Amino acid sequence: MEEKVEIAWRYLVPKLLGEHGLGGVDIQFTDESLSFISNRYSREAGLRNFERNLAAILRKRARRKAEGEEGAWVIDEGRVEALLGVPHYVTEPAEQEPEVGxxxxxxxxxxxxxxxxxxxxxxxxxxxxxxxxxxxxxxxxxxxxxxxxxxxxxxxxxxxxxxxxxxxxxxxxxxxxxxxxxxxxxxxxxxxxxxxxxxxxxxxxxxxxxxxxxxxxxxxxxx
Structure with a gap:
């Protein structure tokens, strides 16, 4: 498990859930979705942008809860993109064919x-x-x-x-x-x-x- 994901589980997610009045019955993250947020939206050193992106997702869930929506949001990669928009960073693929230069x-x-x-x-x-x-x-x-x-x-x-x-x-x-x-x-x-x-x-x-x-x-x- 990468360091940012571990910190999220131990500290950031519980802290932000409490700040937004949410619990596990309202929203569920996975290792994969947290890693996706870290690598594709918060690649910078430190936790500031990572925490900001998590908070943005939780604010949207809290707003919908206040409007009366029930049930848990299961956060996967598709839902992250729907909530945060186009990823800021793209994972560079290896070239498929040998190419000069x-x-x-x-x-x-x-x-x-x-x-x-x-x-x-x-x-x-x-x-x-x-x-x-x-x-x-x-x-x-x-x-x-x-x-x-x-x-x-x-x-x-x-x-x-x-x-x-x-x-x-x-x-x-x-x-x-x-x-x-x-x-x-x-x-x-x-x-x-x-x-x-x-x-x-x-x-x-x-x-x-x-x-x-x-x-x-x-x-x-x-x-």
Missing amino acids: VVTGLAWTASGGDLIVIEALRMPGSGRLTVTGQLGDVMRESVDAAHSYVRSRASQLAIADSTFKEHDLHIHLPAGAIPKDGPSAGITITLAIASVLSQRPVRRDLAMTGEVTLRGKVLEIGG
Whole structure:
């Protein structure tokens, strides 16, 4: 059971039920529905938004109870969406087919482990490197280090040196509304760059995490 769900059962749900004048005969949560609220609506660190979303559901139940509605609301994923609207966060699916320049990484979030897909695109140009996806300074440095390493090993990777001069490179981390930082995406970024420049796809069943040095060493996970 994830930490937020355990805290909800032990503290938040009893507290909020009392504050809203409700009991188990009025509304019933499950581990799955609490986890869904945590992962899809309250992924931020801390409990503030998680508690706010639980309270929003309970307020709606309390209002209906005051209007005379009886019986328990059984809260499942469908009912959560009906009460809270479209989820704020989407769980990133693994790519189904190998694709050039698309690599799956592993990320840590406040609600647990997650997949992150890193995309690399090359296009005719003059060697410019563009990075998007609301990256912090440390992650941007990881992109620079990955790019330098791939260029230094171009011959071993069967990448023509002219490729770096005649093409622009764009690195993107989807879910641009979510800030991202840290060095652990280095290996994923490195492989995405090597893949798009060599035009070789990456296995779809492979996910990775770890900082990469300029010598190509993958360091242990720091998170």
